[in-house]
Amino acid sequence: EDQVTQSPEALRLQEGESSSLNCSYTVSGLRGLFWYRQDPGKGPEFLFTLYSAGEEKEKERLKATLTKKESFLHITAPKPEDSATYLCAVHNNAGNMLTFGGGTRLMVKP
Amino acid sequence: NAGVTQTPKFQVLKTGQSMTLQCAQDMNHNSMYWYRQDPGMGLRLIYYSASEGTTDKGEVPNGYNVSRLNKREFSLRLESAAPSQTSVYFCASSTITDTQYFGPGTRLTVL
8 A cells, every 4th residue: 555654744944944845655666756735725736746766856946856765845945935735645556546645834934 | 728627616515415516627638536635634535537438436435426527527426415524625637647737626514
C-alpha cells in the first residue's frame, strides 16, 4: 500500500525566511510525484510533477526536488502570499489513483 | 477555458435525503475523479473514470454512486445521505501525463 507522509504539519515563517517542506513516500513503482498548493476554501492548484530521482523543478520562489524516498519543496525568501497548505501526492505504476499526504500548512508573517 | 467546474458550491441535506453533485471539464481530458477532503484525513478518492464509459471504485466508495455522462461530465450521487458524508467534495480531471486538475469544491453538510 502506497503511503505519503508530510512534515511538518504546520510551519510559521517570517517573510524572507527560507525553509523546506518534506514529503516522505513509499510506493510500489513511482510513476510520478505531484505537489499542489491549496488556499482556504479552494481546490488544490497544481505546482509540479517529478518523475525520477534527481529531478528538480522551479517556479518563482518554489523549488521541488526528488530522491528515491522523499521530496522537498524549498521556499526561498517567502512572501505572505505564499501562505497556503501544500499537498504532496504519488502515483504508482500499477493503477490510476493518487495517494495524498496530509499536507503542510504554511504561514508567512510580514 | 473554465477548467473544472462543480455545482453546487454549498449544500445542506437532512439525513436520508439524496442529491447529485455535478462536475464538468472543458480540457478534453479522458480521466475524471471524485475525492472527499476531511480534516485530519487528507484527500481520499471515492470513484474515478479512466475514460468515457468506465468507472471504478476508489478508497472510500461506500454510500456513493457515479455516472460518466459523456467525456466532459462526471456526477456523484448520494442516494441516502448520512452525517458521515459531511465533507468537502472535489472533482478532478487528468491529462495523459497523470497531472490532475481540481475544481473549486462542493461543501456538503448532512444534518
